[in-house]
Amino acid sequence: METIQGIPVSSGIAIGRAFVLDAVERYVPERRIRPEDVENEIERLWLAIGGALDELTALRTKTEEELGADPAKILDFHIGILQDPTLMTPVQDRIRDGLVNAERAVAERFEQLAQQFRTMGSAVFRQKANDIIDLDRRVLGRLLGQTDDRLSEIDGAVVLVAHELTPSQAASIDRSKILAIATDAGGRTSHTSIIARALQIPSVVGCHALTNTTQDGDKVIIDGEQGVVLVRPESATVESYTERQTAQRAKRLELRSFSELEPVTLDGTRIKLLGNIEFPEEATTTLENGGDGVGLYRTEFLWLTRNHAPSEEEQFEAYRKALELLNGLPLTIRTLDLGADKYTQQQSEEPERNPFLGLRSIRYCLQNLPMFKTQLRAIVRASAFGPMKIMFPLVSTVMELRQTKMLLRDVCEELEEESIPFDRDLETGMMVEVPSAALMAKVFATEVSFFSIGTNDLIQYTLAVDRGNERVANLYTGAHPAVLQLIKSVVRAARRRSVEVSICGEIAAEPIYTMLLIGLGIRTLSVVPSQIPYIKRVVRSVDIERCERVARKIGTFDSERQVLNCLRDELRKVNPESLTDSSGDA
Numbered sequence: 001m002e003t004i005q006g007i008p009v010s011s012g013i014a015i016g017r018a019f020v021l022d023a024v025e026r027y028v029p030e031r032r033i034r035p036e037d038v039e040n041e042i043e044r045l046w047l048a049i050g051g052a053l054d055e056l057t058a059l060r061t062k063t064e065e066e067l068g069a070d071p072a073k074i075l076d077f078h079i080g081i082l083q084d085p086t087l088m089t090p091v092q093d094r095i096r097d098g099l100v101n102a103e104r105a106v107a108e109r110f111e112q113l114a115q116q117f118r119t120m121g122s123a124v125f126r127q128k129a130n131d132i133i134d135l136d137r138r139v140l141g142r143l144l145g146q147t148d149d150r151l152s153e154i155d156g157a158v159v160l161v162a163h164e165l166t167p168s169q170a171a172s173i174d175r176s177k178i179l180a181i182a183t184d185a186g187g188r189t190s191h192t193s194i195i196a197r198a199l200q201i202p203s204v205v206g207c208h209a210l211t212n213t214t215q216d217g218d219k220v221i222i223d224g225e226q227g228v229v230l231v232r233p234e235s236a237t238v239e240s241y242t243e244r245q246t247a248q249r250a251k252r253l254e255l256r257s258f259s260e261l262e263p264v265t266l267d268g269t270r271i272k273l274l275g276n277i278e279f280p281e282e283a284t285t286t287l288e289n290g291g292d293g294v295g296l297y298r299t300e301f302l303w304l305t306r307n308h309a310p311s312e313e314e315q316f317e318a319y320r321k322a323l324e325l326l327n328g329l330p331l332t333i334r335t336l337d338l339g340a341d342k343y344t345q346q347q348s349e350e351p352e353r354n355p356f357l358g359l360r361s362i363r364y365c366l367q368n369l370p371m372f373k374t375q376l377r378a379i380v381r382a383s384a385f386g387p388m389k390i391m392f393p394l395v396s397t398v399m400e401l402r403q404t405k406m407l408l409r410d411v412c413e414e415l416e417e418e419s420i421p422f423d424r425d426l427e428t429g430m431m432v433e434v435p436s437a438a439l440m441a442k443v444f445a446t447e448v449s450f451f452s453i454g455t456n457d458l459i460q461y462t463l464a465v466d467r468g469n470e471r472v473a474n475l476y477t478g479a480h481p482a483v484l485q486l487i488k489s490v491v492r493a494a495r496r497r498s499v500e501v502s503i504c505g506e507i508a509a510e511p512i513y514t515m516l517l518i519g520l521g522i523r524t525l526s527v528v529p530s531q532i533p534y535i536k537r538v539v540r541s542v543d544i545e546r547c548e549r550v551a552r553k554i555g556t557f558d559s560e561r562q563v564l565n566c567l568r569d570e571l572r573k574v575n576p577e578s579l580t581d582s583s584g585d586a
């Protein structure tokens with residue numbers, strides 16, 4: 001048996017036979033052609049490109065029907081490349097000038113493009129190299145008389161093992177046939193991971209050499225919660241995972257009943273549980289899990305799933321759709337948080353040396369005013385269609401916030417002049433995710449009506465630990481007393497000014513932190529929708545006095561180890577099953 005640790009992307013346990021989708025290296029014959037054959041060869045080229053375009057357009061339509069508009073837009077990049085004459089005409093020129101066959105010219109051109117993407121600084125660009133390889137296969141498959149349909153050979157329920165799935169492969173997956181996905185490469189923010197989560201297929205990425213150790217038909221276990229893949233497990237292991245799988249399913253069913261219950265503590269305090277979403281359709285998932293609305297809509301996914309900036313109209317439709325799906329429950333829209341690990345495909349500037357400390361989020365927006373104003377217009381216009389709040393990410397100085405609010409006022413005035421309806425009481429808030437903002441919360445509290453503490457970034461900036469670097473992952477924890485002190489002081493500053501305060505970082509979704517956060521005075525948590533029932537269960541088994549006692553005790557500790565031990569002990573006392581079900585720091 002081989003045990004491989006990867007990155008958990010989509011939870012659940014699956015046991016099944018592997019279907020290994022190798023990165024098949026096609027043999028691309030090189031043929032010299034005669035000058036009189038050039039036109040014929042060029043015609044073959046455009047026929048192949050046309051066929052691949054038809055295939056991609058059909059796939060896009062299918063994806064839109066099954067997954068919604070945003071995941072489908074991932075395919076716009078592929079379609080855009082094939083339709084771009086500046087990218088495709090050189091292939092034709094190579095045939096004409098070099099007298100080589102169409103297959104060879106295509107293979108050379110796509111390898112060149114993939115290499116260009118690979119050498120770009122940002123991870124998003126590097127991932128684009130895989131999209132190019134996917135296109136290469138599609139066009140070459142047609143020229144060589146083959147179609148890239150290995151995926152369509154799947155005729156039973158299998159665990160899909162691949163070096164890396166391209167987004168279009170992931171989008172073409174038949175849910176009824178794929179039990180789980182495991183890939184050698186990939187990260188949590190790769191398009192394939194986004195689609196896997198949208199499909200709710202247990203998935204683990206970043207498994208390094210998994211495809212080297214796995215053969216077609218091997219039995220494999222995928223644990224999407226722990227990020228573990230077991231290849232050719234012994235029967236005792238299969239038995240124990242089958243039990244865990246059954247238990248997990250039963251627990252999920254049992255937890256579903258929590259969706260309908262109120263998140264009220266034993267002494268009657270109502271805690272608000274909201275969802276974090278990336279696509280409008282997830283508003284529905286939030287409601288199904290019993291959420292009180294959306295506390296964080298990461299709008300940058302509108303940019304990340306396209307190869308062009310979304311228009312005001314496209315954005316407006318997405319925001320309005322999320323509001324409609326929420327059916328009267330509130331939506332907190334976060335303005336564009338691009339930069340750092342999240343670059344748009346069109347980003348053409350030199351890679352930054354320290355992108356997490358560079359031109360990201362609100363800084364990026366304030367340097368790209370037309371784009372930012374377009375987003376603000378779309379958001380404000382959508383505010384006429386339901387309860388909405390607007391929130392700004394990565395604010396680190398008061399001037400930045402004031403400048404942003406001024407822009408927002410300008411946009412409102414413009415809409416007013418154009419007689420376009422909007423919510424005149426639109427609440428404005430900010431993410432507190434940089435130590436400078438946390439330390440100056442008292443000042444910021446005079447500027448906004450709510451704070452949302454983004455611990456994912458606050459931890460990395462406070463502890464100087466890259467949130468995406470597995471080599472320092474052991475140092476990345478929300479239990480560090482420095483992080484907890486910052487949260488405490490933000491809550492205190494917010495309360496003094498009657499500013500609403502919530503937490504939307506991942507720690508809000510980890511049951512081990514629930515008592516502590518409530519004890520620190522937090523009454524609103526925004527979490528990945530599927531975690532809402534888990535947090536509800538903890539909320540319903542504690543009272544405020546106990547939580548405050550826990551927070552006071554934690555305040556006396558000077559190491560994260562003491563904090564975590566104490567949190568574990570306290571959770572065990574009130575709700576032991578939450579300890580065994582949860583992941584992360586627990």
Ligand code: PEP
Nearest residue numbers: 433454455456457504505
């Ligand atoms: C955070 O930083 O905690 C947060 C919620 O924002 P994101 O994870 O999108 O950076």
Ligand code: MG
Nearest residue numbers: 433454456457
């Ligand atoms: Mg953040």
